Each structure stands twice: as C-alpha cells, then as structure tokens.
Amino acid sequence: MKRIKVNASNKYEVVIGSGLLDTAGEEISKLIKPCKLCILTDDTVAGYYLEKLKCSLTASGYSVSEYIIPHGEESKNISTYAGFLNYLASNGFTRTDALAALGGGVVGDLCGFTAATYLRGVKYVQIPTTILAMVDSSVGGKTAVDLEAGKNLCGAFYQPTLVLCDCDTSKTLPSNIFADGMAEVIKYGVIRDSKLFEHLYENKLNFDFEYVIETCVDIKRDIVENDEFDNGIRQLLNFGHTVGHGIEKLSNFGISHGSAVAIGMMIITKAAAENNICSAECITKLNTILNAFSLPTSTEYTASQLAKTAESDKKRRAGNITLVIPKSIGQADLMTIPTTDYEKFIAAGV
Ligand SMILES: NC(=O)c1ccc[n+]([C@@H]2O[C@H](COP(=O)([O-])OP(=O)(O)OC[C@H]3O[C@@H](n4cnc5c(N)ncnc54)[C@H](O)[C@@H]3O)[C@@H](O)[C@H]2O)c1
Ligand SMILES: [Zn+2]
Numbered sequence: 001m002k003r004i005k006v007n008a009s010n011k012y013e014v015v016i017g018s019g020l021l022d023t024a025g026e027e028i029s030k031l032i033k034p035c036k037l038c039i040l041t042d043d044t045v046a047g048y049y050l051e052k053l054k055c056s057l058t059a060s061g062y063s064v065s066e067y068i069i070p071h072g073e074e075s076k077n078i079s080t081y082a083g084f085l086n087y088l089a090s091n092g093f094t095r096t097d098a099l100a101a102l103g104g105g106v107v108g109d110l111c112g113f114t115a116a117t118y119l120r121g122v123k124y125v126q127i128p129t130t131i132l133a134m135v136d137s138s139v140g141g142k143t144a145v146d147l148e149a150g151k152n153l154c155g156a157f158y159q160p161t162l163v164l165c166d167c168d169t170s171k172t173l174p175s176n177i178f179a180d181g182m183a184e185v186i187k188y189g190v191i192r193d194s195k196l197f198e199h200l201y202e203n204k205l206n207f208d209f210e211y212v213i214e215t216c217v218d219i220k221r222d223i224v225e226n227d228e229f230d231n232g233i234r235q236l237l238n239f240g241h242t243v244g245h246g247i248e249k250l251s252n253f254g255i256s257h258g259s260a261v262a263i264g265m266m267i268i269t270k271a272a273a274e275n276n277i278c279s280a281e282c283i284t285k286l287n288t289i290l291n292a293f294s295l296p297t298s299t300e301y302t303a304s305q306l307a308k309t310a311e312s313d314k315k316r317r318a319g320n321i322t323l324v325i326p327k328s329i330g331q332a333d334l335m336t337i338p339t340t341d342y343e344k345f346i347a348a349g350v
Contacts, residue, residue, distance in 0.1 A: 187237070
C-alpha cells in the first residue's frame with residue numbers, strides 16, 4: 001500500500017493498494033466522524049462494489065445511503081446534479097455529513113461538484129474505479145458537470161478529503177475502458193517520466209499495476225501542487241488533448257476520449273519531430289506503445305477540420321493556443337502559438 005500526500009489548498013492523502021474497499025470505513029473514520037454518508041455511484045459499478053463499500057462504512061458507524069445514476073457521460077448533467085442535491089436536501093443532509101464517489105470520472109466529477117456546492121460545501125471522498133479516475137480525475141480537485149454547449153462548462157475547484165484507489169477494482173473493467181485510461185497513463189510517461197514509459201514499453205500488458213498508478217498519481221500531485229488553478233504547468237496534462245477534443249467533437253463523441261487523446265498525442269509528436277523539436281524515435285516508441293494497448297494512432301479528419309474545432313476550445317486564451325510539445329520521452333514543454341498557426345503546425349503531424 002502507498003500513501004501520497006497532496007499539498008493543495010486543502011491537504012489530503014491518496015491511498016493506493018489492494019482491498020481498500022474492505023477497509024474504507026476505517027480509513028475514512030480517521031478523517032470524518034461517523035455521520036450520514038451518501039455514496040454516489042452508477043448502475044454498473046453499484047452491481048460490482050456497492051455492497052462491499054456499504055458494509056465497510058456501516059461497520060465503522062456511518063449511516064449509509066446511496067444515490068445511483070445511469071452509467072455514462074450523459075448522466076453528468078445539470079438535471080442529474082439537481083436531482084442529487086434535492087435528494088440530499090430532502091433527506092436532511094447537513095454540513096457535517098459527507099459524500100463518497102464510487103466509480104469513474106463521471107461519478108467523481110458530479111459528486112465533487114455537488115460536494116462543492118451543497119450547503120456551500122460538504123466533505124467528500126473519491127473512490128475511483130477506472131484507471132482514468134485513479135490517475136487523473138480523482139486527484140486535483142477539478143469538479144464539473146456538462147452543459148448542452150459543451151463538456152465540463154459548469155464546475156468548481158474543490159479538493160476531496162481523501163482518495164482511496166483500490167487497485168482490485170480494475171479487474172472488472174471492460175477492455176475499451178481499460179485502454180482509455182491507459183492513454184492517460186502513457187501521457188504521463190511522455191510528459192514527465194521516461195522510467196514509467198520504459199516500464200510500459202518493456203512489459204506491455206503485464207505492467208506492474210500498483211507501481212504505474214502510484215507513479216501517475218505522484219506526477220499529478222506534483223503538477224497540481226505547483227499549479228492548482230490551471231494557469232501554468234497544469235496545462236502539461238493537456239498533451240494530446242487539444243487535437244483529441246477536436247476528434248471527439250468531429251466524431252460526435254463516437255470516438256472515445258482515450259482513443260482521441262492517443263491520436264492527438266501521435267499527431268503532436270509527429271508535428272514536433274517534423275519541426276525538429278523531438279526525434280523520430282519518439283514517434284516509433286509512442287506508436288509501439290499505443291498499439292500494445294489497442295489504442296488508435298491516426299485519423300481520417302484533416303488538419304483544417306481539426307483546426308476549426310480548436311476555435312471554440314475552452315483552453316484557447318486571447319487568440320492564442322497553448323500546445324504541449326514533447327522534447328523527448330519524459331520531457332515536454334508548453335508552446336503558445338497564435339490560433340491561426342495551429343492548422344499549419346498540426347498539418348505536419350496529421
Ligand atoms: N476532474 C478531472 O480532473 C477530470 C480529468 C479527466 C477526466 N475527467 C472526466 O472523467 C470522465 C470520464 O471518466 P471515466 O473514463 O472514468 O468514465 P466513466 O465514469 O463514465 O466510467 C466508464 C465506464 O466504466 C464503468 N466502470 C467504472 N468502473 C468500473 C469497474 N471497476 N468495473 C467495470 N466497469 C466500470 C462505468 O459504469 C462506465 O460505464 C469525463 O466526464 C471527464 O470529463 C475529469
Ligand atoms: Zn484526458
């Protein structure tokens with residue numbers, strides 16, 4: 001078991017290990033006194049893990065209830081959010097009560113935003129069950145719901161009280177959700193950690209799960225501690241994402257986030273090599289590793305189509321766009337260019 005301390009505006013620990021659902025009650029009770037605790041989860045995750053978590057929490061003295069939403073991004077909206085708030089209010093949850101998010105990033109983001117706003121803030125615990133949620137969404141305090149105009153447009157920065165990553169939960173992940181999360185893991189390797197990248201490169205699907213999750217969480221911790229509110233180096237986490245968001249939009253979200261990010265990382269790396277910023281070896285290595293995890297590496301969309309989608313990207317600031325460019329495996333830089341130059345830059349990689 002590993003414990004990683006995150007020193008954000010609110011300090012908390014990320015605990016990573018096996019069997020943590022069974023000891024969740026003990027862990028949480030070190031930080032939150034027995035109270036009413038509502039578990040937010042989705043219908044798929046509930047079937048696998050809800051009873052186990054409830055047992056552990058009940059044994060530690062919590063009065064436990066659950067709010068179960070349909071699985072999938074469609075649930076991360078204002079009406080589910082309002083439904084959850086109304087449930088808490090009509091069941092008499094007070095400021096000393098707490099919430100727990102059991103599931104992937106959808107449940108985590110929705111629970112976090114509800115916790116940030118219900119009674120102007122109640123405590124919440126993240127219990128991520130997808131790789132993406134373990135290495136990315138559960139750490140760092142970004143919470144949100146989607147609006148019709150776009151994803152994550154309504155949210156808050158609000159750190160959890162504790163994050164419990166039970167590695168055993170990954171065993172029930174469908175292969176496509178597993179691969180999606182691995183795209184983010186590979187991203188961490190490219191932007192920050194050549195050792196992590198090499199470990200995945202050498203071991204492919206037989207990688208050491210706990211080591212990989214710990215390493216990614218530690219990178220995210222470091223980045224969040226240095227730029228909690230996303231005005232600087234936190235943007236490194238967007239490697240592959242500007243192009244990736246374009247691919248998601250153009251495909252009407254038919255191409256998953258992880259697949260789109262994989263293609264985005266490939267396009268930016270090729271463009272970087274074309275501009276002599278990184279070596280051709282980076283392209284080959286990235287290509288090999290993405291293939292090993294069944295992630296795509298190319299797209300039918302043109303640079304011009306992709307550039308049009310960037311015009312409405314929320315990461316765009318004052319006519320400029322900040323790209324994350326790999327210099328070598330394990331090292332990346334931010335490069336801000338006028339939005340008008342974006343098409344030309346990515347054309348070298350499409
Ligand atoms: N807050 C942040 O910093 C941040 C960062 C990245 C992504 N996100 C958000 O995260 C969301 C995506 O998260 P996600 O990929 O985890 O999606 P998700 O929460 O929709 O989970 C994917 C699917 O896997 C199922 N599932 C979850 N855990 C399972 C398990 N252990 N076994 C079997 N099935 C399981 C879920 O029911 C769901 O159908 C997006 O809404 C995105 O905007 C947030
Ligand atoms: Zn992502």
